[in-house]
Amino acid sequence: MSTARPRRRLPATLVLGIVLLSLAAGLALLSLVWLPFELSDTSGGRLEGPSARHLLGTDTFGRDLFSWTMVGTRIALLIGAGAATIALVLGLAVGLLAAFAPGWLDDATSSFLDVLIAFPTLLLAMLVVAVRSPSTTSALLSIGIASSAVVARLSRILAKRVLNEQFVTAARTSGTSWPRIVLVHLLPNMWQTLVVNIALLFGIAVITEAGLSYLGLGVPPPNASLGRLLQEAQATVLSAPLGAIAPGVVIVVIVLGANMLADGLRAHFDPALARNR
Amino acid sequence: MGRYLARRSFFLVLSLAVGMVVIFLLLRLLPGDPANALLSIHATPEQIAAAREQVNADQPVATQLAEWTSQVLRGDLGSSFISGQEVLPDIAARLGVTLPLTLIAFTISVLLAAVLGFLAAYRADTWYGTLFTGVAQVGIAVPVFWVGTIFVWIFALRLGLLPSGGFPRGGWADPAAALRSLALPVATIVTVMTASLTRYVRSAVLDVLGSDHLRTARALGAGPLDAFARHGLRNAAVPVIAIMGVELASTLLGAVVIESVFTLPGLGSMLTRAIAQHDYPVIQGVLLVTTIFVLLVGFLADVTQRLVDPRLQATITGAHV
Numbered sequence: 158m159s160t161a162r163p164r165r166r167l168p169a170t171l172v173l174g175i176v177l178l179s180l181a182a183g184l185a186l187l188s189l190v191w192l193p194f195e196l197s198d199t200s201g202g203r204l205e206g207p208s209a210r211h212l213l214g215t216d217t218f219g220r221d222l223f224s225w226t227m228v229g230t231r232i233a234l235l236i237g238a239g240a241a242t243i244a245l246v247l248g249l250a251v252g253l254l255a256a257f258a259p260g261w262l263d264d265a266t267s268s269f270l271d272v273l274i275a276f277p278t279l280l281l282a283m284l285v286v287a288v289r290s291p292s293t294t295s296a297l298l299s300i301g302i303a304s305s306a307v308v309a310r311l312s313r314i315l316a317k318r319v320l321n322e323q324f325v326t327a328a329r330t331s332g333t334s335w336p337r338i339v340l341v342h343l344l345p346n347m348w349q350t351l352v353v354n355i356a357l358l359f360g361i362a363v364i365t366e367a368g369l370s371y372l373g374l375g376v377p378p379p380n381a382s383l384g385r386l387l388q389e390a391q392a393t394v395l396s397a398p399l400g401a402i403a404p405g406v407v408i409v410v411i412v413l414g415a416n417m418l419a420d421g422l423r424a425h426f427d428p429a430l431a432r433n434r
Numbered sequence: 435m436g437r438y439l440a441r442r443s444f445f446l447v448l449s450l451a452v453g454m455v456v457i458f459l460l461l462r463l464l465p466g467d468p469a470n471a472l473l474s475i476h477a478t479p480e481q482i483a484a485a486r487e488q489v490n491a492d493q494p495v496a497t498q499l500a501e502w503t504s505q506v507l508r509g510d511l512g513s514s515f516i517s518g519q520e521v522l523p524d525i526a527a528r529l530g531v532t533l534p535l536t537l538i539a540f541t542i543s544v545l546l547a548a549v550l551g552f553l554a555a556y557r558a559d560t561w562y563g564t565l566f567t568g569v570a571q572v573g574i575a576v577p578v579f580w581v582g583t584i585f586v587w588i589f590a591l592r593l594g595l596l597p598s599g600g601f602p603r604g605g606w607a608d609p610a611a612a613l614r615s616l617a618l619p620v621a622t623i624v625t626v627m628t629a630s631l632t633r634y635v636r637s638a639v640l641d642v643l644g645s646d647h648l649r650t651a652r653a654l655g656a657g658p659l660d661a662f663a664r665h666g667l668r669n670a671a672v673p674v675i676a677i678m679g680v681e682l683a684s685t686l687l688g689a690v691v692i693e694s695v696f697t698l699p700g701l702g703s704m705l706t707r708a709i710a711q712h713d714y715p716v717i718q719g720v721l722l723v724t725t726i727f728v729l730l731v732g733f734l735a736d737v738t739q740r741l742v743d744p745r746l747q748a749t750i751t752g753a754h755v
Contacts, residue, residue: 272449275728277684279691284460287709287717364577368691371579372706387580391695394587401587405580412575 165428171421174356177414181407185231194221196228196381204397213403217393222400228381230407233363236297236376237411240362241355243301248308249351253339255309256316267313273306278361279368281306286374296375300362311354315347349426353419360415367408383408438740446733453725454506458499461714485515488715506722512715514708521719525701529723531601531616532693532700536686539620543627543685544678550628551635555643556662566632573629578688582622582695589618599696619696623688627681634677635670642666672743679735683728 193212194200201215208214213222255266273281278300285299319325325342333341369375370384378385383404390400485491489512490498505512511521550566557563590598596618602611642648643666651661690702697703701720708716 268445268449269452272453272729275680275683275732276724277687280687280724283690283705283709284721287712288460291710360575364575367577368579371577372691372694374706374709384577384579387577387583391583391586394583395591398587401580401583405577405584408577408580409572409575413572416571416575 165425168421168424170417171425174414174416174418174421177410178418181230181234181411181414184227184407185234188224188227188231192224192227194224196220196224196379198224204393206397207399213399214397216389216397216400222386222390222403225381225386226383226404226407229383229386229404230411232293232376232381233366233383233408233411236293236300236366237359237363237415239297240300240304240366241359243298244304244308244358244362245351245355247302248305249312251305251309252312252314253316253343255313256320257335263313267310270306270310270313274310278303278365282365282369283372283374286369291369291374291377293376293380296366296369299369300365303365304358304362307358308351308354312347312351315350316343319343319346349422353423353426356415356419356422360412360419363411363415364408435740439737442733442736446729449729450726453729454503454722455499457718457721457725458502459495461718462495462498481515485714488512488515502718511719511722514716515713516711516716521715524704524716525719525723527605528699528701528704530605531698532686532689532702534612535616535619535623535692535698535700536682536689538616539623539627539689540682540685542620542624543631543681546624546628547631547635551632552639554632554636555639558640567636570629570632570636573626574633576626576629578622578626579691579695581625582619582692585618585622586695589621599698601698615696615698619689619692619698622692622695623685626688627685631674631678631681635674638670638673639666641673642670645669668742672739675735675739675742679732682731682735686724686727 193210198221199219201211201219201221203215203217203219205211205215205219211221211223213226216222216225251266251270255263258266281303282296282299285302286295289295289299319342322342325338328338328342366375366382367384367387370382371388373385373388375384376382386404387401390397390404394401490501493501509522511525513520514524550570554563554566554570558567586598589595597615598618599615601615602608604611606612642662645666648661648666651665652658656664687702689700690705692698693700693702694706701723704716705720705724707713708720
């Protein structure tokens with residue numbers, strides 16, 4: 158690393174985003190090695206309040222809500238990360254193909270993407286679930302596929318912008334192959350914007366998974382899901398409010414963290430823009 | 435403008451046609467035919483035979499699509515596999531809940547967001563400007579059904595001010611009772627919608643406030659608010675109108691989840707149940723109506739945007755580079 162470049166302070170939003178996401182990730186990692194109670198453990202009393210034994214109390218079956226929230230956090234993060242990865246790979250492929258495609262195909266693709274993007278992710282995801290039936294894989298695939306349209310449109314626009322640059326024309330006239338142009342010229346000029354948007358998509362994926370599971374179309378039992386925990390706790394919110402609050406707080410921490418991370422990265426990559434946000 | 439309207443209308447019809455084909459094909463991605471899906475919910479052989487009959491499952495897919503299209507054009511959306519009830523009248527009845535819910539919530543959100551977003555940008559250096567920005571930031575991270583649950587807990591169960599869910603059996607025959615049951619759902623949507631709209635308004639106003647022509651107007655002696663009203667409002671409105679189209683569509687779909695929280699007999703709960711039961715005619719019908727709504731809103735947003743900003747070229751989708 159060159160020493161000529163002065164060190165810049167990281168934007169506060171970036172730090173806050175990393176802290177929030179680390180909190181959630183810490184809880185998720187902890188759940189891999191240690192849980193207060195097994196998920197199937199029904200030894201607690203019915204709808205117990207919070208105590209030293211059960212930090213968040215218990216549900217109607219006497220299961221420890223803290224353990225369920227920990228595992229739910231892990232699954233939310235996994236589905237968020239998985240869906241964001243699917244969206245990136247699929248969207249980038251479609252976007253790049255459209256950018257290189259002949260005019261009419263490019264027009265058709267981008268019109269189609271525009272229509273698709275007009276629909277909220279949750280609805281598109283529900284559609285995929287309608288075809289596949291609810292399961293963890295369905296949730297992952299449906300959210301990933303539903304989010305890919307946004308990435309496709311973005312990558313297409315970014316790629317087109319770079320393709321118009323003179324250095325690409327120079328590379329083409331000197332006989333550089335297309336795959337090499339993508340690797341050497343396109344991706345290095347696209348990745349910053351893509352990373353910012355993937356962080357946003359990650360947050361949307363987590364909130365969508367919660368929504369799907371809340372509707373009973375997401376992660377099915379016996380797996381834990383923050384959305385389903387909230388749905389189950391709704392009926393008993395008066396006697397056990399904590400069960401209806403805690404999973405929601407975790408979702409907010411994750412999504413807020415992802416949004417902050419995106420804002421912070423954007424400011425970090427483009428300090429001139431940061432003053433305006 | 436006339437030429438633009440013609441082109442944009444053509445694009446509207448084209449998108450609708452594409453939408454119909456996509457909906458139709460998507461629901462036939464299943465191995466076998468749509469009626470097979472009923473096996474998983476233990477339907478009787480008679481129900482399955484009737485379902486196969488209704489969707490012409492023995493015909494080639496192209497014939498099925500043509501048959502469905504001609505039915506749709508005649509205003510026939512078929513009947514539910516499960517209840518046998520006709521889909522279109524059911525949708526019409528449920529729109530009586532979903533549409534008021536969506537439109538009331540959206541109108542309030544837009545008005546609130548216009549004020550809050552403007553203040554957050556205009557008074558960005560004050561404590562409340564920062565507060566609005568921060569609250570909006572948290573607001574977009576909050577799942578809408580969670581807000582609903584918290585509102586039910588506080589306002590319905592603890593304070594007993596409003597009903598926790600349901601809709602009067604007589605529907606709008608008793609407007610006061612209907613409005614009372616919509617109060618908490620509307621408040622829930624408004625909370626989440628306002629947050630996301632506020633961010634767009636704020637960033638649009640910030641862009642305009644930093645523009646050269648506004649500074650020139652100020653230098654020529656116009657007061658800050660006067661300069662904004664005369665020279666900034668239109669410019670700030672253009673990106674906000676564009677996003678409003680998308681946001682109105684997501685309010686309608688946000689209603690899908692909200693209706694589950696408050697057990698409202700709307701379009702959303704209809705769709706959720708139909709998906710869980712693989713009730714294809716219902717899924718198809720609700721999706722079709724939603725698609726029409728989303729595309730129409732996009733159409734109106736585009737046309738309004740052009741009316742507000744004459745500089746926009748006659749691009750059809752606005753996304754071409």
